[in-house]
Amino acid sequence: MESESHEIGVLASHHSPDGRTSFFVLHDRTATWGIPGEPQLIALHLARDAEARTFTADFVRLPLVSMAQSWLIKRGCPTDVIGLPEGTGTRPADEATVALQRRLMGDGDNFAVLFSYTEDDGPKPEITVLLRALDDRAPYPYRVLLQEVDTGTWTHTLREGGFETFEAADAWLEDRDTPLPLPAPPPLRATGARTPAAPAHPPASATGLRPGRSR
Incomplete structure (x- = not known):
């Protein structure tokens, strides 16, 4: 994440009671000025090792809030604590x-x-x-x-x-x-918890895809 910290807005967050893990749905305000159409949401998972005084961070850019929430839930975030607060977004x-x-x-x-x-x-x-x-x-x-x-x-x-x-x-x-x-x-039928596969590469014809005109 290359954006300055003040350009990253927290839409939703959850911290485990023991302080070892944190989950965030973030909005990158600078994305609108970057690559056209780039996802503006970031799902961030932090894991802390208190004894070693270290942490690891895993994140992914996704286009929809529900997709960011799904990514965090699959990494251990309780489903009912990562919703957007009232008045946040549309x-x-x-x-x-x-x-x-x-x-x-x-x-x-x-x-x-x-x-x-x-x-x-x-x-x-x-x-x-x-x-x-x-x-x-x-x-x-x-x-x-x-x-x-x-x-x-x-x-x-x-x-x-x-x-x-x-x-x-x-x-x-x-x-x-x-x-x-x-x-x-x-x-789809539930398949149980598992690590999501990496995003598949689309056929070559999709690399320049843009949405059609609004009607």
């Missing part, structure tokens, strides 16, 4: 958004992030994410997440669409000329 606009966020917190490690784009420079801020299921047997293995912010009400909606191939998901992200496929695909 509010979910509906129950569908709340339900999807909860599911992502629980099964986020079942997916690899192929691509994400955070658009905050415009009248309709949004975040798009392309995921691939790590289980080859999963239905609709490619998932697109779309979070849209209403700056008038300061709320957001989060929706999910499922695609059978990368090419179909890629085409939707490029054109955005139809709604996300509905209803949303069923959630």
